[in-house]
């Protein structure tokens with residue numbers, strides 16, 4: 001079983017446990033009672049130049065603990081002060097040591113849009129994301145069927161959430177576009193063996209039409225990486241480790257911008 005299979009399986013167990021506490025019907029009722037979102041996440045990626053999605057994550061399966069000390073609200077505010085366009089918040093608890101509470105508190109504390117970064121395998125998690133204050137959810141092609149992907153994008157549309165549809169190869173990009181994705185994220189990390197190649201985004205950019213937003217995810221470590229991805233036509237970069245390991249987030253983000 002790959003790490004991704006384990007993450008997806010654990011997500012299904014988490015959803016089953018959550019449904020014991022609150023039914024899908026009641027969760028759905030609560031989510032639909034909220035004002036419809038305005039797709040703020042995708043609007044934030046439409047500005048001229050490259051946008052920065054800065055990630056709050058304490059740990060990851062490939063790198064272990066990234067930040068012993070994890071003052072998540074301080075980190076999120078530092079990202080916002082440094083000019084981040086969006087924040088990605090890991091809510092997966094077992095391998096990323098994330099938490100729904102981190103997302104809820106961060107979304108309430110900042111005015112830029114937040115992505116719920118989790119392993120979505122059920123509509124239940126999309127309603128949860130809405131209630132936690134997220135403006136976007138991650139949909140990973142390799143753990144969803146084409147039908148699930150299409151249905152979940154439609155649900156996001158109904159709630160006014162953006163869907164960041166993650167692909168790693170040409171077949172997954174095709175699956176995402178067929179399902180109606182408006183944002184494709186190409187993960188430079190192979191989630192089966194954890195190897196990272198930012199050139200993956202460069203190779204796959206041409207398969208995504210210009211009217212669909214293109215996000216390059218993972219392995220961005222330098223201003224040269226950002227410059228290369230911008231030249232390739234990326235609308236945004238999603239950066240985790242390089243920022244999480246930096247004591248001064250503002251200085252590190254400026255450095256990555258090439259300022």
Ligand SMILES: O=C(O)c1ccccc1NCC(=O)[C@H](O)[C@H](O)COP(=O)(O)O
Nearest residue numbers: 060061062191217218219220239240241
């Ligand atoms: O990072 C991992 O080890 C990992 C393992 C299994 C599934 C997903 C994983 N990472 C999620 C991500 O893709 C990153 O958090 C994100 O793109 C930021 O990457 P980085 O800048 O390299 O921290």
